[in-house]
Amino acid sequence: MDILVYDAMLLTLNDEGWIEKGCIFLKDNQIVYIGKGEPPEKYLQSAKKVIKATDKLVMPGLINAHNHAAMSLLRGLADDLPLDKWLHEYIFPAERALVNEEFVYWGTMLAGWEMLLSGTTCFADGYFCEDGAVRACMDLGIRAVLAQGVIDFPAPGVPDPKENIAQAKLFLQKWQGCSELIIPAVFTHAPYTCSAETLKQAKELTKAYETFLFIHVAETNWEVEQIKKEHGLTPVAYLHSLGILDENTIIIHANWLTEEEIKIIKDTGVGVVHNPESNLKLASGLCPVPRLLSQDIPVALGTDGPASNNNLDMFQEMDTAAKIHKGIQLDPTVMPAKSVLKMATTIPAQMFKLNTGRLKEGTLADIIILDPKQPHLFPLYDPYSHLVYAVHGADVETVIINGKIVLEERRPISFDTEIIKRHVLKIAEQVKQKVKQKMPV
Template sequence: MESNSILIENTLILDGEKMEKGSILIENDKIRELSKDINKKEADKVIDGSKKIVIPGMVNTHTHLSMTLLRGLADDLDLDTWLNDHIWPMEASLNEDYCYAGALLGCVEMIKSGTTTFNDMYFYMEDVARAVEESGLRCILSHGMIDLGDAHKRKEEFKKTHHLIEKCHNSASGRIQVAYGPHSPYTCSEELLKQVREEATKKGISIHIHVGETRTEVQQVTDAQGKRPFEYLDEIGFLKEDVLAAHGVWLSSEEINIIKKRKVNLSHNPASNMKLASGVSPVDQLIKNEVVVGLGTDGAASNNNLDMLEEMKLAALLQKVHTLDPTSLPAEKVFQMATIQGASALGMEKEIGTIKEGKKADLAIINIKTSHLTPFRHPLSHLVYSAQGGDVDTVICNGNILMENRNLQFIKENQVLELAENAAEEMLSKN
């Protein structure tokens, strides 16, 4: 149910910089006014924000959305075994309908846990776009490009990407954007990477890539190129501020310097990195070096959920135990990773990531009257260390209410669950 104007009345407003009591007036797709005294008559719809806290809609900077269908398929394995023996064989049976079903399921999960923007790389992305358009979320989509040095395969990957750009870039009233998605420096040839760089610059389109996720990957690139992954990418002129690199676990001091110098953005995926035993990204060190680091869940096959509230807690705790320093990655920093830093990593900081007049109305309203959030003394601490996805009460994206009182407005949840269950069963039966 769309409204031209929405008033969230008498609530706590937290955007990572400060917290204040007040009301939020939304008009069309933007925040029009923040004030302690807004007349109810100015709004078509009024939401009671008392006993709740409003935060910016969270930004998931790295996902493979349709992998929700592979949730729980291959647990407790290293990345190479997980990919080669289980995930890639299952992905061989993917089709448009499966990816649409998995994407819809992922959209439901993200809405219900307070995410309003995500950055996705996978396959059959036009069907993912169809699911996103129906859901009301905001995203950047990229077709995962892999050529393994095959010229014909490379040509086909660019053909799919160009078609995606043509059909989906800036669609759904601007909520859906498209990026180039070279999978990684070990699955993509130098020719593919250089062509991506050239075309991305020419078209003003961003790049989404995996880099430095495992020691094995680093060794593969080093053996093939004589340089570590970020050194190699820098040598071929690939790295610029429009690049978002997922993971960045195994980084040398020189690579951190390169990332900082080229203003490359990173996506930290702590749950996935821990589950696959990939390692621990030096996030605290990166942030101290003024590198923009957003937070991501990765796919549901290696996480195994898309809950950004949980991801914040894991990110904070992982840095502390890894550095043996309890002051590493404090609540304020990790909350910013999930909001404004994530927005910056995607080049969207002028539109989303904080609650400011004139910005897009992308908000999550969280119920604070629960046992695990009582007593409610330190909002940032509670959100990072205590809150759960199920605490999210209402979600607004682009000025539209996507969920109210835990009830989805645009998607029929039961139908999506049945569709996804059937799709997952069909995929399993083919393997």
């Protein structure tokens, strides 16, 4: 459908910056025209859908660079615990008992619904039984980099860890090229849960399929000590010694870095994802983002899974990212709003080699429309300031992905929310039962 949005404030995240009153025309899955003032007659004539967006704000959709979407079904199951206890005593046992492809499908549908309602048009995910996530994202109409989990102990869908790489290969074979919206990838859980051999094989696999390898790295100080004890190196240096760091490897967290490791990150071109709310909640530490950005190292923003955040609102994540580093450094000039907004748009787009993250002719038509007339957004002097410090996900009205409207006036178009709720409630009952039987109290 050809879509014309006019009389709108356009935040391009391009050289043009901010257009106070302009229009944007979408044809097939692309932005084909952006201009100031009134729309050209030919676009008014040919548009199948016309959206008059007077005083509304149009911008690129947000990209959540790290998630475990299906964990929306485990949200609130266990909180206020250290990472190792949270993982080993609650999350891993619950996952082993409950997670299968249907669980992942409905968990991702639920998370996707939440992400769309808060303006996320693309996310990167790492989980098990990720076939379910692919099916969900295609049904939701959301763009995603979906990575099949690899870990060296029995996991959902992979009871024999010796099969973890073979399963990941099957996943890539099955889904590569399946949809314009989906990039299949591989997610190795962490350097302390995957052996050197597993990590090297996973990297070989992603190289062969020309896709991305994700890994949680240097999340906690405990991990750093563990890797030093086992391998005589700090985590990033250890991964570098295995030869698995390059521009198609994305390291998640990177909270505890030495100067030597920052240099490795810079030299190898590896991407970094910062998840401030999850790190704060689990008290894991925080990525030295201002230091990395000062070295021109790409740092994208992610929420991490809904069980460790506990929401997927990227506007809230930007707000936290912008403020926490100011507080730590006692310097209000670090992490300015415009830089933080790029961490949720242009930087992850570049990291995932997606032609999106900005409003520009020829880029993919992934856009969101917000209503800034609410009291917390009125008057509007500086859009970057509002988007990072004042907007909530609930201010998003309309979401267009790949040229298709998926949310209109906050009403989902491509899926039935009552069906999602019904299935989620059924699974939640199973979670409650299993928790009673298997989980420590």
